[in-house]
Amino acid sequence: MTLHTRSAPIRVGILLLLLAVLLLAVGCAPRGPLPGQRIAGPPVNDLLELSQDPRDYAAVDTGASVGEKRQSELYEKFLTRFFGPWEMTRSGYAPSEALWGLTRYAKPGFGENTLQRDPEFSQQLRRESRPEAFPSEARRAITLRNTSLRVLPTNRPYFEDFDKAGEGFPFDYFQNSALWAGTPVFISHVSESKAWLYAETAFAAGWVPAGDVAFVSDAFVEEYRSGQYVALVEDDVSVEDPGGRYVLTAHVGAVFPRFGSGGASMAGGYDVLVPVADTEGNAVMKMAHLEPTDAVAMPLTYTSRNMAEVARTMMGRQYGWGGLYENRDCSSLIKDLFTPFGLWMPRNSAQQARVGEVTKLDGLARDAKKERITAEAVPFRTLLHSPGHIMLYLGKREGDPVVLHAIWGLRTESEEGAVGRKIIGRTVITTTSPGLELELVQRSGHDLLERIDSMNDPVAE
Amino acid sequence: MTLHTRSAPIRVGILLLLLAVLLLAVGCAPRGPLPGQRIAGPPVNDLLELSQDPRDYAAVDTGASVGEKRQSELYEKFLTRFFGPWEMTRSGYAPSEALWGLTRYAKPGFGENTLQRDPEFSQQLRRESRPEAFPSEARRAITLRNTSLRVLPTNRPYFEDFDKAGEGFPFDYFQNSALWAGTPVFISHVSESKAWLYAETAFAAGWVPAGDVAFVSDAFVEEYRSGQYVALVEDDVSVEDPGGRYVLTAHVGAVFPRFGSGGASMAGGYDVLVPVADTEGNAVMKMAHLEPTDAVAMPLTYTSRNMAEVARTMMGRQYGWGGLYENRDCSSLIKDLFTPFGLWMPRNSAQQARVGEVTKLDGLARDAKKERITAEAVPFRTLLHSPGHIMLYLGKREGDPVVLHAIWGLRTESEEGAVGRKIIGRTVITTTSPGLELELVQRSGHDLLERIDSMNDPVAE
Numbered sequence: 001m002t003l004h005t006r007s008a009p010i011r012v013g014i015l016l017l018l019l020a021v022l023l024l025a026v027g028c029a030p031r032g033p034l035p036g037q038r039i040a041g042p043p044v045n046d047l048l049e050l051s052q053d054p055r056d057y058a059a060v061d062t063g064a065s066v067g068e069k070r071q072s073e074l075y076e077k078f079l080t081r082f083f084g085p086w087e088m089t090r091s092g093y094a095p096s097e098a099l100w101g102l103t104r105y106a107k108p109g110f111g112e113n114t115l116q117r118d119p120e121f122s123q124q125l126r127r128e129s130r131p132e133a134f135p136s137e138a139r140r141a142i143t144l145r146n147t148s149l150r151v152l153p154t155n156r157p158y159f160e161d162f163d164k165a166g167e168g169f170p171f172d173y174f175q176n177s178a179l180w181a182g183t184p185v186f187i188s189h190v191s192e193s194k195a196w197l198y199a200e201t202a203f204a205a206g207w208v209p210a211g212d213v214a215f216v217s218d219a220f221v222e223e224y225r226s227g228q229y230v231a232l233v234e235d236d237v238s239v240e241d242p243g244g245r246y247v248l249t250a251h252v253g254a255v256f257p258r259f260g261s262g263g264a265s266m267a268g269g270y271d272v273l274v275p276v277a278d279t280e281g282n283a284v285m286k287m288a289h290l291e292p293t294d295a296v297a298m299p300l301t302y303t304s305r306n307m308a309e310v311a312r313t314m315m316g317r318q319y320g321w322g323g324l325y326e327n328r329d330c331s332s333l334i335k336d337l338f339t340p341f342g343l344w345m346p347r348n349s350a351q352q353a354r355v356g357e358v359t360k361l362d363g364l365a366r367d368a369k370k371e372r373i374t375a376e377a378v379p380f381r382t383l384l385h386s387p388g389h390i391m392l393y394l395g396k397r398e399g400d401p402v403v404l405h406a407i408w409g410l411r412t413e414s415e416e417g418a419v420g421r422k423i424i425g426r427t428v429i430t431t432t433s434p435g436l437e438l439e440l441v442q443r444s445g446h447d448l449l450e451r452i453d454s455m456n457d458p459v460a461e
Numbered sequence: 462m463t464l465h466t467r468s469a470p471i472r473v474g475i476l477l478l479l480l481a482v483l484l485l486a487v488g489c490a491p492r493g494p495l496p497g498q499r500i501a502g503p504p505v506n507d508l509l510e511l512s513q514d515p516r517d518y519a520a521v522d523t524g525a526s527v528g529e530k531r532q533s534e535l536y537e538k539f540l541t542r543f544f545g546p547w548e549m550t551r552s553g554y555a556p557s558e559a560l561w562g563l564t565r566y567a568k569p570g571f572g573e574n575t576l577q578r579d580p581e582f583s584q585q586l587r588r589e590s591r592p593e594a595f596p597s598e599a600r601r602a603i604t605l606r607n608t609s610l611r612v613l614p615t616n617r618p619y620f621e622d623f624d625k626a627g628e629g630f631p632f633d634y635f636q637n638s639a640l641w642a643g644t645p646v647f648i649s650h651v652s653e654s655k656a657w658l659y660a661e662t663a664f665a666a667g668w669v670p671a672g673d674v675a676f677v678s679d680a681f682v683e684e685y686r687s688g689q690y691v692a693l694v695e696d697d698v699s700v701e702d703p704g705g706r707y708v709l710t711a712h713v714g715a716v717f718p719r720f721g722s723g724g725a726s727m728a729g730g731y732d733v734l735v736p737v738a739d740t741e742g743n744a745v746m747k748m749a750h751l752e753p754t755d756a757v758a759m760p761l762t763y764t765s766r767n768m769a770e771v772a773r774t775m776m777g778r779q780y781g782w783g784g785l786y787e788n789r790d791c792s793s794l795i796k797d798l799f800t801p802f803g804l805w806m807p808r809n810s811a812q813q814a815r816v817g818e819v820t821k822l823d824g825l826a827r828d829a830k831k832e833r834i835t836a837e838a839v840p841f842r843t844l845l846h847s848p849g850h851i852m853l854y855l856g857k858r859e860g861d862p863v864v865l866h867a868i869w870g871l872r873t874e875s876e877e878g879a880v881g882r883k884i885i886g887r888t889v890i891t892t893t894s895p896g897l898e899l900e901l902v903q904r905s906g907h908d909l910l911e912r913i914d915s916m917n918d919p920v921a922e
Contacts, residue, residue: 038623040576112631113779113784113869113886115501145672156779156786162499169630193699194707210707211606238654245742246655246671279737279745281706286740318574318617325573325617408574425574451464 033041033387037165039412039422045437052315054380054404054429057394058308062379065303066459074459075299075342079229079396082344083184084202084255086221091135091188092200097377098189099131101151109158114168121156128153129193135188140221141199141213142283143183143273145248146326149176166409171321174310176206177331177347178323181239185213196293203335203347214275214283223273228258230270231340234294235311239274241286247274250290251326253336254313258297259287268292293378299342302459304380310340311392311404314397319408319425330390330439333427335404337392343459344431352386353378357460362453367454373401373432377455384432386451392433393455399448400431412440419444497624500873501614506898511858513553513776515841515865515890518855519769523840526764527920535920536760536803540690543716543805544645545663547682552649553661554595557755559650562612566634570619575629582617589614589653596649601682602660602674603736603744604644606709607787610637610667614657626880627870631773632782637667638808639784639793641715642700646674664796664808675736675744684734684746689719691731692801695755695774700735702747708735711751713775713788719758720748729753736806739741760803765841765918771801772853772865779901782887792887794867795844798853804920814846818921823914830913832860835891838916845893848910852893854916861892862910871909873901880905 025372051057061404066074089248091098102125130136151174162168179185179201185208189198196207216224235251250256255273264440269292275283299308316335320327328336333350335345345352359376361369372383374396382393384403391403409421409429422435435441512518527535552559563586569578590613591597612635614620623629640662646669649660657668676686686857696712711717717733730753734742761767775798781788789797792813796806806813822830822835834845835857843854845864852864854900868889870882893910894903 038575040624111779111886112630112781112788113884114499115884115886118777163501169577193697193710194701195699195710211709236654238656240655244655248672249654249656276740277738279739279747284740315581318572320573327573423574423576425572425576 002316012091013256028327034285037418039409039420039440041422044422044424044430044435044441046423046434047428050402050429050431052309052429053054053397054308054315054394055305055377057306057402062381062395063377064254064367065301065380066201066245068150068301069389070163070459070461071299071302071342078299078339078342078344081202081227085184085200086140086216086225088140088200089184091139092196093135093188095134098134098198099129099203100130100199101128101174102126105152105158109173110161110168112157113132114159114162118162125152125154128196130189130192130255133189135198137187137190137197139187139215141185141187141197141215142224143179143181143185143213144210144275144277144283145181145212146251147179147181147208147212149173149179149199149201149204149208150196151206153207157211162344166283166411166448167419170324172324175322175324177204178320178326179208181248181250182254182256182403184216187213187215201324211279214277214281216275216283216448219402220283220285224275225236226259226273226399229255229298230258230272230290230295231255231300231342232290232295233300233310233340235317237290237294239272239288239290241288247276247286247288251336253311253332253339255298255339256288256290269297270297298340298341300340302341303344306341307380307392309339311337314427315429317406317427319427321408328427329408330406330407331387334390336393338458349388349390352383352390352458353454353456356456357381358454358456360454366450370399370401370432370449373452373455374399377392377401378457381457383456383458383461384452385454385456386448387453389448389451394429397431400433402429402431404429407434410438410441411436411437411444411446414440415443467480498561498879498881500870500881500901502883505871505883505885505891505896505902507895508889508903509887511863511890513890514768515772515776515855518800518839518863518890521791523842523856525682525768525839525842529535529920531920532760532803535805536852538894539760539800539805541802542663543688546645546647546661547601547677547686549574549599549601549647549661551599552647552659554596554649556592556595559659559661559666560590560593560613562635563587563590563592566613567669570634571622571629572620573618575620577622586613586615589657591650591653594650596659598648598658600648600676602646602648603685604640604646604669604674604677604740605736605744606642606643607652607712608640608642608669608673609784610640610660610662610665610669611635611657612637612667627872627882628649631785633785636783636785638665639781639787640669642709642711643715643717644714645677648674648676667668671742675738676679677736677744681746685718686734687720687734690716690759691733691751691756692754692759692761692803693718693751694761694771696778698751698755700733700749700751702749708737708747710750712797712801714793715752715770716800717749718830719860720738724729726760731756731758747784749803754788755864757801761801763770763802765805767802768798768841772798774892778888779868780867780888782869789867789888791849791867795853797885799919806919810846810849810851813844813851813919814915814917816844817917817919819915819917821915827908827911831860831893831910833860834913834916835860838862839918842918842920844917844919845913846915846917847909848914850909850912855890858892861894863890863892865890868895871896871899871902872905872907873899874905875901876882876904 157172618633
């Protein structure tokens, strides 16, 4: 592996010295944190040296635009996908597909008390899932608030052994995906207790708490599909009704129908429709207003500048595996980012890496790969993929590709061979070789750049 | 410290041998889990040797009963407390009291990515809390589903350093208490975004998500206070309306008004009223039915046998700090357990230890304390307290007090002096010296029996 060399600030030297002392010290001594596992410590150099404002990488238009016609085409596809669940009449899955979690997680995992669960837990989940009765339902619905698609019908977590590097909290394998408020879904199954509903969305499926969705009538569907849509360009936006009453919280990635016949709202901003439940669990529409700083009429023109503006609001948010805590993981970041532009993205990194025009990069030597990327990738448009990870290319810096991504951590290896993670845990801007100044990272041999195996242009014809 | 001696099964010897080998081995070697921190491993002996069915300790009436008159008195007090929030006209707190979290947690804690947060997080919470505007509201409300009282208006967790024994997940210091569905509350403040409401309950206060409560009118209050009440005696009960539609999930500790003029429901079981929200966020009543196996008309006669029956359903549930995941911590276990009997308990262990007639036990030598407890405590009635912990006395076994409690873990100390926790993490029945067969526990000097500093009879006049 070619060491990634760069000018070494004094602090790197000091850091290495401190690390060496630490490693020597903990070799045989009463110990503190296990260096082989979760490594906190100061931020990696990239976070200190690279601007964390995406706009700084979009000062000049980078040619990300696709033109109005192409963007229109893509936007139509987006809407078709988004409302797809309301075109369904029955489940799109076989029972074993929908309830894959019963097989994959049949053995007891580790629970919220960090210990291995009793087998009874898995048995209870099987009973609650009622696989023999799937699919037991066929109704269209919509989410009333930000919620989650769970792999199995429970709010309890499924962890792997906390003692393994990169496992335990917050990696809850039952967390399939966050589901933003106002998402059309198709309900295809009801749990034994009725407390959970199996929801099929346009991009993923899983169990949602029954109270977080409301069923939609034909009339609702017809009115809700107003033909004009508004997307959030800020996170944590409170959506209120005309009386000032709080209805729900919306983040980038959320989409609502525009109310009225287009044209700017009297107050500036956008009048939209939002769903609430009546006392029978059926969806009813309310009017709400979104400020012009919080939302845009879709599709927002796809330019590097606009992408940078939307991305800016998402910077620094903590990493959320499967959207836990309404945070973002690597692929939900990409998906939400593209949404205001009316560009549909699937929910996981492997699928996202296959959208549009794909260029394979595996097998390329490190420097050749670097050159290929920096020569051909389009800032704010090209996606870079490595196994289990996806990043948005932003440009280059001193010959290195620079990316925007939600990253959990970097694999590390101590002198004694203990594997760990140097935690980054947020949406950040780095080179494709973050943390290489750390011996712990170097020793792991897991240079992110070397793991990149493809890049793709998701909006190419 | 006097070693607690008991007959030593062969397995204890093997266990000690294995531990010795392990301790020697990890003294200077590449390592796995840090023995000084979270210790999983096989269950402590008490869990293998003591029946985990409370009914086995109530075969004979233990004299826990208080008599009908006394229980009636206590039940009246319960109802007064339970509905207390609906007698309020304004907040019961000064701003600094209600928003104590802003001071206590002013410094950044550790977040869901396990790293220390930026100061911006604390500043944002201060803005969201609007301390200068407290109290900004004065409305009566009711919870629509099981929810949480948060110390500050956020769903994000506040952890201490994950590298410290007994810290990190799942100890979210922002989790004040679970709040069961159907709990009367008084809303005294609204957050900046309106997404959070400050709710004052009869036993605790904190922030709840706005969508989890609905406001109640005078008419609602009058009808809801039907005069007869039903308590859950099972966990995870699905409550449905007459049309079979799921409304909410109820656990032991939940209370609902009985519908109709008393007498058994036609179907057996109980007709109750449950709250749902209309589209304006106001509470509306629905009828629901509870099975006779899931609920009782309050107050359930207070006998050791009945206490054992209710406790049985709560056994084995994972420990939930502040009711996280709708689990129970040591004091919510006690509070919920006493609820069907109409016996009001405060929400934390220190307060619970002061209810009724208190007998101080600190300063007593270990054996003297043991004798005092086993001589005077009443099974299924007396509470035993140690700092931060509360237990229900069940009787004695071979001279040792036996208790039912929700316990996180036992403090341990490795040979090198590293402090850790042997995790139990559930509602269990043990002696007052669980885990003493483990050297790691012995060395810590934290024998639970020695830490018991008082006992109290919560129903004494």
